[in-house]
Amino acid sequence: MEALWFTIVAGMLAVYVMLDGFDFGAGLLHLIVARNDAERRTILAAIGPVWNGNEVWLIAGGGALFMAFPAAYAVGFSGFYLPLMLLLWVFILRGLSIELRGHVTNPLWAAFWDATFAIGSALIALVLGAALGNVVRGVPLDGTGTFHIPLFDSFWPSTRSGVLDAYTVLVGVFTVLALGGHGGLYLAMKTEGPVHARSLRAARWLWTTSGLLFPLVTWATVQVAPDLFVAAGQRPLVWFLAVLLVGAATILAVGLVTGRSGLAFIGSAGTHFTLLGTAAAARWPVLLRSNLEPSLSLDAFAAATPHHGLRVALTWTLVGLPLACGYVVFLARIFRGKVRLDTATVTTGAAAHS
Amino acid sequence: MTDALFWHRLHFGFTVTYHYLFPQLTMGLAFLILLLKLKAFRSGSALHEEAARFWARIFAVSFAMGVVTGIPLEFQFGTNWARFSHFAGGVIGQTLAIEGMFAFFLEATFLGIFLYGEKRFGPRMHLAAAVALWMGSWLSGYFIIATNAFMQHPVGHTMDAAGRLQLADFWAFVLNPWAIWQYLHNMTASVVTASFVVAGVGAFWSLSGGHAEHASLALRTGVVAGLVASCLMVFPTGDRHGKLLAEKQPATLAAMEGLFESQAGAELAIIGQPNVQQRKLENPVVVPGLLSFLIYGSFGSTVTGLDRIPHDQWPDNIELLYYAYHVMAGLGTLFIALMALSAFQLWRGRLERTRPLLWALMLATPFPYIATTAGWMTAELGRQPWLVHGLMRTADGTSPRVSAGNALFTLIGFSGLYLVMGILFLFLVGREIAHGPRSPHPRGVPAGSPGLAVEAA
Numbered sequence: 001m002e003a004l005w006f007t008i009v010a011g012m013l014a015v016y017v018m019l020d021g022f023d024f025g026a027g028l029l030h031l032i033v034a035r036n037d038a039e040r041r042t043i044l045a046a047i048g049p050v051w052n053g054n055e056v057w058l059i060a061g062g063g064a065l066f067m068a069f070p071a072a073y074a075v076g077f078s079g080f081y082l083p084l085m086l087l088l089w090v091f092i093l094r095g096l097s098i099e100l101r102g103h104v105t106n107p108l109w110a111a112f113w114d115a116t117f118a119i120g121s122a123l124i125a126l127v128l129g130a131a132l133g134n135v136v137r138g139v140p141l142d143g144t145g146t147f148h149i150p151l152f153d154s155f156w157p158s159t160r161s162g163v164l165d166a167y168t169v170l171v172g173v174f175t176v177l178a179l180g181g182h183g184g185l186y187l188a189m190k191t192e193g194p195v196h197a198r199s200l201r202a203a204r205w206l207w208t209t210s211g212l213l214f215p216l217v218t219w220a221t222v223q224v225a226p227d228l229f230v231a232a233g234q235r236p237l238v239w240f241l242a243v244l245l246v247g248a249a250t251i252l253a254v255g256l257v258t259g260r261s262g263l264a265f266i267g268s269a270g271t272h273f274t275l276l277g278t279a280a281a282a283r284w285p286v287l288l289r290s291n292l293e294p295s296l297s298l299d300a301f302a303a304a305t306p307h308h309g310l311r312v313a314l315t316w317t318l319v320g321l322p323l324a325c326g327y328v329v330f331l332a333r334i335f336r337g338k339v340r341l342d343t344a345t346v347t348t349g350a351a352a353h354s
Numbered sequence: 355m356t357d358a359l360f361w362h363r364l365h366f367g368f369t370v371t372y373h374y375l376f377p378q379l380t381m382g383l384a385f386l387i388l389l390l391k392l393k394a395f396r397s398g399s400a401l402h403e404e405a406a407r408f409w410a411r412i413f414a415v416s417f418a419m420g421v422v423t424g425i426p427l428e429f430q431f432g433t434n435w436a437r438f439s440h441f442a443g444g445v446i447g448q449t450l451a452i453e454g455m456f457a458f459f460l461e462a463t464f465l466g467i468f469l470y471g472e473k474r475f476g477p478r479m480h481l482a483a484a485v486a487l488w489m490g491s492w493l494s495g496y497f498i499i500a501t502n503a504f505m506q507h508p509v510g511h512t513m514d515a516a517g518r519l520q521l522a523d524f525w526a527f528v529l530n531p532w533a534i535w536q537y538l539h540n541m542t543a544s545v546v547t548a549s550f551v552v553a554g555v556g557a558f559w560s561l562s563g564g565h566a567e568h569a570s571l572a573l574r575t576g577v578v579a580g581l582v583a584s585c586l587m588v589f590p591t592g593d594r595h596g597k598l599l600a601e602k603q604p605a606t607l608a609a610m611e612g613l614f615e616s617q618a619g620a621e622l623a624i625i626g627q628p629n630v631q632q633r634k635l636e637n638p639v640v641v642p643g644l645l646s647f648l649i650y651g652s653f654g655s656t657v658t659g660l661d662r663i664p665h666d667q668w669p670d671n672i673e674l675l676y677y678a679y680h681v682m683a684g685l686g687t688l689f690i691a692l693m694a695l696s697a698f699q700l701w702r703g704r705l706e707r708t709r710p711l712l713w714a715l716m717l718a719t720p721f722p723y724i725a726t727t728a729g730w731m732t733a734e735l736g737r738q739p740w741l742v743h744g745l746m747r748t749a750d751g752t753s754p755r756v757s758a759g760n761a762l763f764t765l766i767g768f769s770g771l772y773l774v775m776g777i778l779f780l781f782l783v784g785r786e787i788a789h790g791p792r793s794p795h796p797r798g799v800p801a802g803s804p805g806l807a808v809e810a811a
Binding site: 048049050052053055056059060062063064066067068070071073074075076077078079080081082084085088089091092093095096099100103104144146147148305306308309312313316317320321323324327330331334335 | 414415418421422423425426428429431432433434436437438439440442443444445447448450451452453454455456458459460462463465466467470471475514518520521522524753754755756760763764767771775778782785
């Protein structure tokens with residue numbers, strides 16, 4: 001039961017990164033691939049109808065974590081107090097940028113929100129990556145079962161590291177590149193003309209750089225969390241997910257080389273999902289790793305809600321989760337096609353919203 | 355100077371109060387927009403369709419503010435109230451997770467279709483989206499209130515060996531009687547807020563002499579819905595809520611009524627200032643026997659006063675609780691009077707010629723916000739000193755590793771951010787109202803949409 005909920009929570013968060021990831025990516029490329037007002041409106045129209053739903057995966061995944069592993073939620077969130085609050089502020093600013101830009105027709109108004117949208121998206125990608133880095137590296141969980149971590153302290157990974165150290169910044173940078181590539185492919189898929197060409201070029205460049213950086217990230221991960229790989233080697237599921245990862249990355253590479261943006265986007269989404277899935281499967285059952293003393297780590301069994309509650313929640317999750325997946329497919333279908341900047345084709349996906 | 359507990363409480367109190375300014379309008383408006391849409395769909399009335407579109411633009415801004423200010427609340431359970439989350443997460447995690455999975459996905463999916471998909475998907479789909487939005491927002495309201503109701507009146511739980519609360523009976527927890535009455539009271543209040551806003555905007559247009567047809571429609575809609583909802587606030591929802599309080603939280607009831615001594619034939623204080631040190635109500639204006647009657651249906655019954663409650667179970671801010679409750683109840687009474695008078699004039703066909711009444715309706719717009727805020731302060735201050743009533747004290751729920759300095763830092767940050775957002779909200783909504791109900795854009799695409807820009811291009 002704990003393993004099942006570990007899978008559900010990890011799966012929901014991986015879906016979150018895969019979905020909201022492309023609109024963060026689109027955001028951080030906003031000022032680069034779109035050069036004038038019309039092009040920038042195209043970008044917003046491309047993510048407009050879906051970004052809010054994407055973000056709900058974080059809320060729902062967070063809710064599932066809270067329900068299934070309240071101890072991890074309590075210890076983790078209070079331990080990461082300041083970085084989480086800073087992240088929230090950026091989330092708010094970015095959300096407002098998308099929502100409010102179109103309300104006033106004024107170049108200064110638009111320029112301001114364009115900038116906050118791009119900077120906000122880039123910062124969120126960086127911080128989410130650093131957050132993942134923290135979870136992998138571990139936090140100073142001590143004998144009280146809690147921890148408090150400063151934003152920065154020792155820059156080289158050690159027990160005195162803050163939220164930002166060499167390893168977590170490296171993961172953050174990798175995430176910015178990989179989500180940028182992901183967003184670029186989404187935009188390439190949804191747009192035409194110069195925005196399409198620039199997005200595809202950006203995606204190629206970003207994914208190539210991420211690919212080159214990946215061995216370094218893996219090597220660094222071996223240095224900070226060797227136990228992850230020891231456990232991983234003995235688990236068939238990890239191998240299975242790793243094979244899928246290679247498959248997804250191959251589809252991505254083929255799509256990038258041949259310029260088929262839809263195919264590449266599917267490969268890109270799969271790469272993000274399976275990469276996180278592989279990490280989660282290797283990490284089981286640890287939720288919060290102590291970098292002071294491995295035995296102080298918080299695992300799924302210690303953090304979980306008793307089976308009765310988990311079973312009840314499973315009942316409604318079996319209804320709710322397929323429904324949520326259904327919404328994603330439904331939205332993707334009804335807003336399918338390229339976004340075009342002319343009256344005749346407002347019907348092909350320009351119906352953007354908040 | 356002050357300990358971390360104080361800052362954590364102020365932090366949550368401020369962010370949740372601010373957040374709720376927005377959903378109360380969107381939930382009520384979702385309902386009124388649905389009524390307008392239904393009317394337009396059945397009769398083909400272009401006026402109702404245009405009105406629905408106008409209110410959808412206001413809805414969009416308010417909804418966006420509600421979403422972005424709502425996320426920090428779920429986070430704060432973990433960040434600021436870690437011991438509480440650890441203690442009660444096994445129970446309240448259920449409703450919070452259900453809210454995300456069943457309400458938020460529904461809302462987020464259909465919001466885009468509703469706001470900007472009218473042309474593309476046709477009137478039938480558009481109406482369906484309006485229904486989905488209304489359902490999503492009202493469903494979300496229920497699950498969050500069921501969560502709060504558990505903190506007010508915990509049911510359906512057991513305590514495990516580690517001293518944490520666990521779910522025992524899902525349906526007892528979700529169908530908590532407290533949740534049902536609190537929900538009805540709260541949702542009716544959100545309709546009151548939306549009705550006053552709609553009527554207030556109608557009064558503004560009418561007084562300033564523009565958009566005559568729309569002014570009439572807004573006044574009609576706002577006044578009729580406002581009168582019905584204002585009456586429902588008092589009876590049965592407020593009445594039943596009060597009786598539950600007397601039964602489950604006698605300390606809260608005594609404190610909010612300023613009843614220091616238990617009394618047979620207890621008086622209802624209309625005005626007065628509680629002096630907690632001397633345990634008396636100063637300058638009281640009271641109605642004899644009325645409190646006993648309201649709670650027990652007989653003028654002679656005895657109502658428990660604070661004297662029979664152990665001192666360590668008294669709410670810790672009796673003065674503020676008392677005023678919050680009296681502001682809510684006083685405003686609620688005035689709302690009925692204003693809406694009844696307006697409805698009477700409307701029925702006689704003279705509302706739009708009664709300028710003083712239009713002025714009153716216009717100026718009354720902010721007051722439901724004050725009443726709902728005071729109402730929630732009554733509920734939350736009244737629950738003190740408990741975080742989960744009878745089971746966990748507020749002082750025991752905070753995050754042990756988050757210092758007062760950190761909490762104050764983020765409180766200052768939120769204050770600044772929310773101030774800017776408040777200004778933006780008033781600016782954008784003010785623009786829409788001043789512009790009026792006619793579509794601001796040549797081809798009838800709503801504002802706020804990148805799609806609008808797309809069309810205009």
